[in-house]
Amino acid sequence: MKNVFSVKVLCFISCILMFCACQKEKKAEDYFWIESKCANPWNTGESNTSAEVQNTVIAFLENENIEVFDIYISEEQDLIQTCEACTCTTGRRIVVSVDKKKKIEDLGFMKY
Numbered sequence: 001m002k003n004v005f006s007v008k009v010l011c012f013i014s015c016i017l018m019f020c021a022c023q024k025e026k027k028a029e030d031y032f033w034i035e036s037k038c039a040n041p042w043n044t045g046e047s048n049t050s051a052e053v054q055n056t057v058i059a060f061l062e063n064e065n066i067e068v069f070d071i072y073i074s075e076e077q078d079l080i081q082t083c084e085a086c087t088c089t090t091g092r093r094i095v096v097s098v099d100k101k102k103k104i105e106d107l108g109f110m111k112y
Contacts, residue, residue: 035092036086054094
């Protein structure tokens, strides 16, 4: 009787492990956005801190039903434009890891 119970428990555990192993893993890919002074779709710009921009971008993408797995902002001197137009770039590159390739590209993000 003890062996039958052990076999049942072992089969149950094996089934759970197989189920977990078969779950489709989401493949996140990195996309980037070059921040402008005030023409970003989430309404932030050069006057916002990186933390504010990160939080706002995450909220914007989640509102578009895009899960953000990771986000970071890099400051790049060669991206700074010294003009004052809304479309001039601030030097910040916003990089997000997401799994909805088509949808994020439709929003204007580019593959990193």
